Amino acid sequence: METTTIIYSQALMLLAGAVVAAPLFKRLGLGTILGYLAAGILIGPVAQQITEGEEILHVSELGVVFLLFIIGLELKPSRLWQMRRDIFGLGTAQVVITGLVLSFLIAFSGLLEGAGSIVAGFGLALSSTAFAMQILEENNDTNTRYGQRAFSILLLQDLAIVPLLAIIPLMAAQAPEDTTTPLEDFAIAIAAVAALFAAGRYLLNPLFQVIARTGARDVMIAAALLVVMGAATMMQLAGLSMAMGAFLAGVLLAESSYRHELEADIEPFRGILQALFFMAVGLSLELQVVAENLLSIIIAVPVLMLVKSLVLYGLCRATGSRHNDAVRIGLLLPQGGEFGFVLFTAAAAAGVFSQATSSLLVAIVTLSMALTPVAAMLSRRLMHKQDELAEEIEEDFEGAGAGADVLMIGFSRFAQIASQILLAGGRDVTIIDHSAARVRQAATFGFRIYFGDGTRLDVLRAAGIEKAKIVAVCTQKKEVTDKIIDLVHAEYPNARIFARSYDRLHTLELRARGVDYELRETFESGLLFGRKTLEALGVNGDEAIGIMDDIRRRDEARLVLQEAEGITAGRDMLHSRPVRPEPLVKPKREVTQPDDALADLADETLEKAE
16 A cells, blocks of 8 residues: 555646646747656656666657557658658768767767667757757748758667667677577567558558457557567567667658558657656655766767767758758767667666666757757857848749739749639739749649849849739738838829738738738638538528628628727627527618618718729
8 A cells, every 4th residue: 555655646746847838938939858857856856756877768668658659650661752851861971970989089088888889979969859940940941942951860860770670689799598599589689679560551450450450449459569569579589679660660651641640649658657667766866976077978978969069060061051951960969869868768777878867868969959059059150141142043033024013922822722813813923932942842733933132122123023913012021011011102103002901900001001902811711611611500591691791791891890990890790699580570661771871881981982
């Protein structure tokens, strides 16, 4: 009973630590992984509330197993083939060269020798997928050229953890009771991999088909866990890592029709156990070792980040990246990664090096991860302005001077749909956009699109604004839209401007600026969505269209009032409760309907605008 109480209280502390630390660190821009590590360090080495960090670590390693299974599920052969050059060329070169350089530096410094220096060097060569992807997403750079190349490198690093984990048992000293030779161990491992592939090809899909027919979701979840744990255990018995078995099982099911179902079933277990793993790493960290080697850590972290940045920059430049893209990639991926924790923990457990060395390496990786946002910000200072303009000059506006019916500024989703109407109507459209990746992508579909900043007068002139009948401002950001409209009004006061509005307030501001037409980006789609929902609830199609038209008239009438009296005017025109149907008894005399009054008001507004 006492043991159960202790386990319960420890689980409660770990959950509380995760719930408090992860959101806090994410809010600070440091990521949830560092939050889990900090929570583990605080609960374990600092407060001494949990001292069995090693035992928790063994259980939580299942989080890494499930993570690699999901990575395997996402690696479709077709996707790998599309990105093959950057993944298997640039990515492989980065891991190999960086790993060898760092291994040499570690051996030269005397920290480790032989197998230990190789494992440490290649473990530090891996970067943090979580941190890098978070920065790319926050800056909307995921689909840029440098973002795609960075993702390819990270993907290869995720793949590299599998062979790195697989060779750890081969590097570890054999136990006295082990009577097999390394060659025999290797043959057993190959046989186990072949057996796993055979099972995946002939057993897994039929198994899930049978279970799916039963309709029992609980059994489906149990089967998913069984596949992951079974494959992991098979690899472990063959002398390889559990993570490698789970990864191979994921790859085998990547083309399966049950892939998304499996991923959804495994994801909750993966998230909880992975968080527990990083907390367990913090629990098992030896703070005394960190304190004794503080000077070494302070020196090692900048050396690690400098070496990785230089190797990444050189490889990117050698494979065709511009200076700015190479700088961005080099300072996006200089840190150690979460898989380094996995590799160092496994190496310490196998006796490749001591737990004290593992704690030292974990501290180096943790500090480098914490400095990642600083390194990413530093990249802006090292970029060449000329290099940015070179890509702009590359899109040389040849043929744009002849002019077009419409000059469209911005080519996001809204503009792409609008352009289809114009092109289908036989109208010429010249498009400019500030995203080089979007320009390249749209150009492959045959659009007449140029790279350029719509807030610059010289770009607008080069794009043929003087000959355009309508200027369509379809940019996403409100402040950019306003800046372009003010510029066009100042230089071309007779230009007809159609603008994409961000929201209702922006609509009123655009009308005050005197645009010829504006449309809120979500207004018409919201009306259509509501109409289709009404029809699905049984309302007659004509009646639903009439209701939609009525709401459109009401909205225009409200806008007219709000222009004159302020944003709070016209609240009585909003529907906040279900509208009751009219009575069946015919009224004794005719009265003016509110809808007619609204329609008349809207018509008057349109006449004034014309």
